[in-house]
Amino acid sequence: MLSTHVTLGNPGAGQRYAILVLTNASAVPCRVFGYPGLQLASASSQPIATKVVRIAETPPLVALAPGQDAYTQLHWTIVPAGDENAATCEPVPSGLLVIPPDETAALRTSWLGGSVCQHGMIDVTPFKPGSGS
Numbered sequence: 001m002l003s004t005h006v007t008l009g010n011p012g013a014g015q016r017y018a019i020l021v022l023t024n025a026s027a028v029p030c031r032v033f034g035y036p037g038l039q040l041a042s043a044s045s046q047p048i049a050t051k052v053v054r055i056a057e058t059p060p061l062v063a064l065a066p067g068q069d070a071y072t073q074l075h076w077t078i079v080p081a082g083d084e085n086a087a088t089c090e091p092v093p094s095g096l097l098v099i100p101p102d103e104t105a106a107l108r109t110s111w112l113g114g115s116v117c118q119h120g121m122i123d124v125t126p127f128k129p130g131s132g133s
Contacts, residue, residue, distance in 0.1 A: 001026040004098045004107045006074070007133070014079040018113055019132035020124075021071045022100055024064035032062040032070045032127045037099030040111065040120055048093050049120040059126030071132030075123040076116045089117035101127065 003025040009017030024030050040048040062070045080089050092115050097106040116122060 001028075001030055002100055002107060004109045006096060006109055006111065006113070008113060009073075014077050016076050016078060016113055018074045019071050020074055020096075020098065021069050021131055022064075022098075022127065023069050024066055027066050029066070030064050032064060032101055034059045034101035035124055035126050036072060036101065037106075038074075038122060038124065039097040039099075039106065040093035040116060040122075041095040041097055041108070042091060043094045045095060045097075045108070048091055048116075050116075051119060051121045053121060053123045055123055055125045057126050060128060062127050062129045064129075068129075069131040070127040070129055072127050073125045073132065074113075076113070076118075076121060078115050078117050080117045081119060084117055084119070089115040 003023045005021055007019045035054050038052050040050045093111045096109050096111040099106050
């Protein structure tokens, strides 16, 4: 019922941002409430260390008519932790598995955000209505 994609935001001072969009790709309305599950992945879909940190906000109930979007903001850093490779925080992901709230099946999308340091830590907000653009 849902499709997903990531749009990169403006980087600065070692910080990276992106908007993760869920689109209702079905012919019937649906609802989204809460936060996504995320898993960084290699090109062969092998998991890469990921730690999702939920930004404390009251999530709205988002009603999605067919073709409508919900979005969440992602934030990560390219500043390595003391025990990470100082050059790249390897491995560098090429995919992102997204589990919508109250679901168990993952949607895969490309990850063009490069390295995710601090052992794959990504801050995430709850889904909101719209595309976030």
